Amino acid sequence: MPSNMKAVFEDPGIICFQHCKNKVFSIKLLAKCPECQTELNSDDAYKMMPFRLPYPFIKPHQHPCSIILRPTHGDFLNDYFNAMNLHIGLTTSNGTIIEFDQWGLHKTPTNQSDTSHWSQSLIVETMTEPWYEHWDDILHKMEKTKDTKWTSAAYHEDTFNCYTFVLDFLQNLNYGTLSAAAQNRTTFCERYIVPRTTAAGKYISLYRKIRDHGFYIHTNSACTAAAAAAAATATTAVAVASNAIREGSD
Ligand SMILES: [Zn+2]
Incomplete structure (x- = not known):
């Protein structure tokens, strides 16, 4: 370059x-x-x-109660080549990032998200304000199982990963078509993830x-x-x- x-x-x-x-x-x-x-x-x-x-990318702390996506390594503009290494997470109503990975379930506070690997993210879906309380509530309940279910030891790269956590959350959320799609990994991916990565992929290529x-x-x-x-x-x-x-x- x-x-x-x-x-x-x-x-x-x-x-x-x-x-x-x-x-x-x-x-x-x-x-x-x-x-x-x-x-x-x-x-x-x-x-x-x-x-x-x-510009298709966002800073998660500015997007409360959202499903967010980023490359596992690096950033979209410079490092993203295909969907083999995408990482998915969630934001709370105050923009804190919650994600599940090999270190278990953990958070990135709003004041650190700008310098985190999430600083160039894609929005998969975002909630409207009436849903904020319910969203936080479900997240809070899942956080309570941090040391029993969403542990570092339970993590598996292919079968119990970031996607497992987000889909589990969405099923618990009981939010219409979004939660229905979250019943199936492939369905959710086709309807919610592929359209976002395709649009972003075109911008990245340009x-x-x-x-x-x-x-x-x-x-x-x-x-x-x-x-x-x-x-x-x-x-x-x-x-x-x-x-x-x-x-x-x-
Ligand atoms: Zn000319």
């Missing part, structure tokens, strides 16, 4: 604009159109004014093209986030097998 582009953990701020023939994606405004080399020094230089693409080449020219179709997504070819494998969500230390 170019030396002036370091790995980022915040929104890189991908911009889309059009000067002549095609839509161009870059991190910052370019001095010249990469297609025709005309200088881009005023607003009227653009066929379509630059706009910023929505980001890496820009990171590696300074910009990306997308030939044809409209310049929307959806088009940007479509532009990003499937270099990021996103097919998720439900049993592939596993733990790992980092």
